[in-house]
Amino acid sequence: MKKKRSLYRNQMIMGYILILPALILFAIFFVYSLIQAVYYSTLEWDGIGVQTSVGLQNYLNLFQDKVFWGAFFNNWFYTFGLMIFGVLPGLLLAYMLSRPNIRGRTFFRSIYFFPRIISAVIYGAVWKWIYDPRVGLITKIIDLFGDDNSFAMLGNVKTAMFGITITGGWTYFGFCMVLFLAAFMGLDNALEESALLDGANRLQMFFHVTIPQIKPVLNTVLVYTVIDCFKVYDLVLVMTAGGPNDSTQIMTYYIYKQAFTMNQFGYGSAAAVLLGIFMVIFTIVYNRLVGEEV
Amino acid sequence: MGKAKSYTKKQMLGKALMYIVLILGAIYTLIPFATIIITSFRTTKDSVRGPFTWPHEWQIVENYISAWEMGHFDRYLLNSIFMMVITVIGTLFVATLAGYSFAKFRYPGKNVLYYTLLLSMMIPFQTIMLPLYFILRASKLLNTLTGVAILGIATGLGFAIMMMRSFFISLPDSLLEAARLDGCSELGVLLRIVMPNTFPAWASLIVFVAMASWNNLLAPMIYIFNEEKYPIPYALYAFQSAHTTSYELLSAGMMISILPIILIYILFQKNFQANLMAGAVKG
Numbered sequence: 001m002k003k004k005r006s007l008y009r010n011q012m013i014m015g016y017i018l019i020l021p022a023l024i025l026f027a028i029f030f031v032y033s034l035i036q037a038v039y040y041s042t043l044e045w046d047g048i049g050v051q052t053s054v055g056l057q058n059y060l061n062l063f064q065d066k067v068f069w070g071a072f073f074n075n076w077f078y079t080f081g082l083m084i085f086g087v088l089p090g091l092l093l094a095y096m097l098s099r100p101n102i103r104g105r106t107f108f109r110s111i112y113f114f115p116r117i118i119s120a121v122i123y124g125a126v127w128k129w130i131y132d133p134r135v136g137l138i139t140k141i142i143d144l145f146g147d148d149n150s151f152a153m154l155g156n157v158k159t160a161m162f163g164i165t166i167t168g169g170w171t172y173f174g175f176c177m178v179l180f181l182a183a184f185m186g187l188d189n190a191l192e193e194s195a196l197l198d199g200a201n202r203l204q205m206f207f208h209v210t211i212p213q214i215k216p217v218l219n220t221v222l223v224y225t226v227i228d229c230f231k232v233y234d235l236v237l238v239m240t241a242g243g244p245n246d247s248t249q250i251m252t253y254y255i256y257k258q259a260f261t262m263n264q265f266g267y268g269s270a271a272a273v274l275l276g277i278f279m280v281i282f283t284i285v286y287n288r289l290v291g292e293e294v
Numbered sequence: 295m296g297k298a299k300s301y302t303k304k305q306m307l308g309k310a311l312m313y314i315v316l317i318l319g320a321i322y323t324l325i326p327f328a329t330i331i332i333t334s335f336r337t338t339k340d341s342v343r344g345p346f347t348w349p350h351e352w353q354i355v356e357n358y359i360s361a362w363e364m365g366h367f368d369r370y371l372l373n374s375i376f377m378m379v380i381t382v383i384g385t386l387f388v389a390t391l392a393g394y395s396f397a398k399f400r401y402p403g404k405n406v407l408y409y410t411l412l413l414s415m416m417i418p419f420q421t422i423m424l425p426l427y428f429i430l431r432a433s434k435l436l437n438t439l440t441g442v443a444i445l446g447i448a449t450g451l452g453f454a455i456m457m458m459r460s461f462f463i464s465l466p467d468s469l470l471e472a473a474r475l476d477g478c479s480e481l482g483v484l485l486r487i488v489m490p491n492t493f494p495a496w497a498s499l500i501v502f503v504a505m506a507s508w509n510n511l512l513a514p515m516i517y518i519f520n521e522e523k524y525p526i527p528y529a530l531y532a533f534q535s536a537h538t539t540s541y542e543l544l545s546a547g548m549m550i551s552i553l554p555i556i557l558i559y560i561l562f563q564k565n566f567q568a569n570l571m572a573g574a575v576k577g
Binding site for chain 1: 309312313315316319320322323324325326327329330343344345346347387388389391392394395396399400401402404407410411413414416417418419420421422423424425426428429445447448449451455474480505508509511512516526527530531534541544548551552555556559563
């Protein structure tokens with residue numbers, strides 16, 4: 001009895017010791033940083049000089065800042081764009097690859113996943129070439145049809161964000177595909193077969209039998225997509241740096257610009273805190289919704 | 295009989311269609327990579343015609359040598375490798391211990407601590423990047439690769455711990471109990487029984503962490519000021535700004551910076567994708 005008790009105490013102490021390094025890092029880099037970030041957001045401060053407390057003024061200014069809301073809107077645009085150009089093709093390709101009579105599964109899977117391991121500095125630059133109005137691939141294709149007007153995807157306020165979104169989808173669909181493929185491969189074929197015997201066509205079967213079965217994975221991917229899309233930074237920096245005329249401004253780049261280009265540390269922090277709050281609320285609300293459904 | 299035959303024909307058509315879509319998808323994925331590879335082998339004179347023309351003149355090593363020398367890629371590669379190694383080792387160390395603790399030990403407050411640590415996954419880096427600047431400055435780690443590496447360990451920790459914990463949960467308790475009954479100390483159990491079984495989990499964690507560290511652009515942009523300390527993505531970004539239309543040099547530089555991470559991906563990819571898939575199914 002006594003031995004068992006001391007064994008438990010030993011385990012307890014050992015358990016705490018093992019998580020200590022993680023806790024220390026977390027305390028310094030997250031807890032302390034978050035408190036500091038909230039504190040900075042109440043200041044007027046250029047990062048070097050005098051700190052003047054302005055209360056909630058930064059937040060009030062943010063609510064009237066058109067560029068900030070434009071950035072927020074662009075992040076949503078990018079998110080929905082990636083659902084269409086990333087999640088959807090990922091889902092369809094995964095479904096095709098999961099068919100039992102398809103060969104070369106590993107081959108296709110590895111190729112599709114490839115863009116995900118490369119830095120945005122690389123694929124962003126190549127896609128910039130693709131969109132180039134003078135030597136770009138799109139211009140070349142348009143030329144084939146006899147139209148000599150060069151088309152500047154990234155130079156146009158109306159199409160620049162769309163161009164970034166296409167590139168984002170290109171890096172993302174393979175990643176989604178890998179996740180969906182796992183789900184499809186784990187499915188029991190019996191349900192589909194009985195649906196076919198009941199006279200359902202392929203499309204009906206896909207939407208009413210197959211998709212509902214992979215709903216947990218679909219939910220995970222959708223939440224992950226929103227979180228990932230609100231963290232996007234490198235791609236926008238490399239392709240447009242927020243331009244032309246702030247038409248591709250996104251939250252993360254806006255925060256960076258406020259702090260390190262305009263030296264408005266307080267104002268940038270307020271935007272950063274709002275982004276953090278939004279992400280946490282979004283994740284919690286979504287988990288609630290999904291949790292209730294299951 | 296006739297009906298069965300037409301059914302197979304329809305199936306064949308469906309299958310052919312699927313292969314066409316799959317191959318088109320692969321081509322779509324590979325076009326940018328093919329562009330980089332081909333362009334990196336063109337002569338300077340030839341590449342003026344643009345990256346989407348078929349080359350008239352080829353050269354194999356010249357651009358790579360120029361990029362290596364003009365772009366100082368030897369130095370930047372070493373910087374990135376240094377940063378990556380510290381980040382990977384640090385993450386493996388911290389996440390393995392914490393994951394093991396959360397999976398196999400009983401103590402008060404365990405779940406609360408675990409979910410608190412996971413919160414760090416939700417906080418975007420941009421939210422805390424300004425305070426981190428002053429933390430690094432105060433600890434004399436500003437403008438050092440070690441500083442950026444430590445930030446990499448901290449910001450990737452939530453995910454790494456989650457992965458290691460779910461791996462250790464799948465490790466049978468009986469294995470540990472048997473060793474404990476044999477009089478093995480807790481440290482002995484960890485070092486002699488647990489660690490040797492951890493390599494598959496490490497393999498995929500290494501790919502995740504190495505990729506994040508290798509491709510990290512934002513943190514070096516903020517916290518590194520001296521050009522000789524730039525890691526690869528930042529150096530490449532600076533190189534791009536300086537040589538906007540030297541497609542052949544840029545491509546060679548890109549190729550040099552892709553190769554190491556591709557090597558890691560190929561070495562560990564089987565485990566990596568399997569783990570990614572398993573994680574998704576578990577939710």
